[in-house]
Amino acid sequence: MSDRDGTIWYDGELVPWREATTHVLTHSLHYGLAVFEGLRAYETERGPAIFRLREHTERLLNSAKIYMMPIAYSLETLMEAQKAVVRANNLTSCYIRPIAFYGSEKMGVSPRGAKVHVAIAAWPWGAYLGEEGLQKGIRVKTSSFQRQHVNVTMPRAKVASTYANSILANLEVTSQGYDEALLLDTMGFVAEGAGENLFLVKNGQLIEPEIACALTGITRDTVHHIARELGIPLVSRRLTRDDVYIADEAFFTGTAAEVTPIRELDDRVIGSGSRGPITEKIQARYFEIVNGRAPEYDHWLTYV
Ligand code: PMP
DSSP states (O other), X not given: OOOOOOEEEXXXXXXXXXXXXXXXXXXXXXXXXXXXXXXXXXXXXXXXXXXXXXXXXXXXXXXXXXXXXXXXXXXXXXXXXXXXXXXXXXXXXXXXXXXXXXXXXXXXXXXXXXXXXXXXXXXXXXXXXXXXXXXXXXXXXXXXXXXXXXXXXXTTSOBTTHHHHHHHHHHHHHTTTOSEEEEEOTTSOEEEESSOEEEEEETTEEEEEOOTTSOOOHHHHHHHHHHXXXXXXXXXXXXXXXXHHTOSEEEEEETTTEEEEEEEETTEEOTTSSOOHHHHHHHHHHHHHHTTOOGGGGGGEEEO
16 A cells, blocks of 8 residues: 555554554465455435444454454454554545564464454545446456365455465456456356356345355345345255356445446346346345445444
8 A cells, every 4th residue: 555644553653644554474375364444434414334343353353363362452443443454544435454463573384372463444445347348337257266175274264365266367357458357166057256156136026045155245145135125035056157147137245345236247238238227226225225325223233
């Protein structure tokens, strides 16, 4: 991230942006074990609010538990710290990145003996797949790289090493001019995007791939609630890539990607080739909720 003013929470203290540095021999840089989160704070009438702060912080601690990383801070402390970072940087809407990683006390595969550090940064970040993508939909290609098997990495953990797999897939398809990659699992069934979960719409029904090797997205869970509220039936089942080709609508979900329509997969136009009507309804409701315009979901907003 380029040089700038600002404040980062680092091991319990708010420090100037430029001083939040770490040694090049930090263990996580060499062996890839760092657990992290991505959250968004949105501008609301009552000031900036972090969306589903508790759920993201719980997932961070669960990721650490899966990888046996002892984090010295409680759920409450980490939640307060994330609020403090948004406040300290005077941000009205932003992306928030907490990360726990091993320090430079030792080398070698085992992290035993290295200290776990926690840092939290926040910065403004617009639509991850572009404003136009949110409105018109994006072009997706199935990657030749498969989503890592459930016994290769741990799919419930949001861990840096998994993103090497995502990066291979994303670079492969974006270098061919597509916007984002879809990954299949090692059996050949649809798993997820490089940084998003997938939903299809077929005959008025919402369909999602079984979650086995994909991240259990918090946006995905939000969409489950929205579907229930709008009376749209939801099924989870194994999906093949041609299920996506013949869907009426498809969209990606993620904190960064929000609800992004998919207009093409592997050069097949999906449905009408633009944002479908059910996707549009779900997307509109999503933005009402995150922007504090849906009082029934106020419990998901933490005002900073
Ligand atoms: N899958 C992957 C691989 C991701 O990186 C993300 C983004 N965190 C998601 C799914 C969506 O998760 P969430 O909705 O919790 O951001």
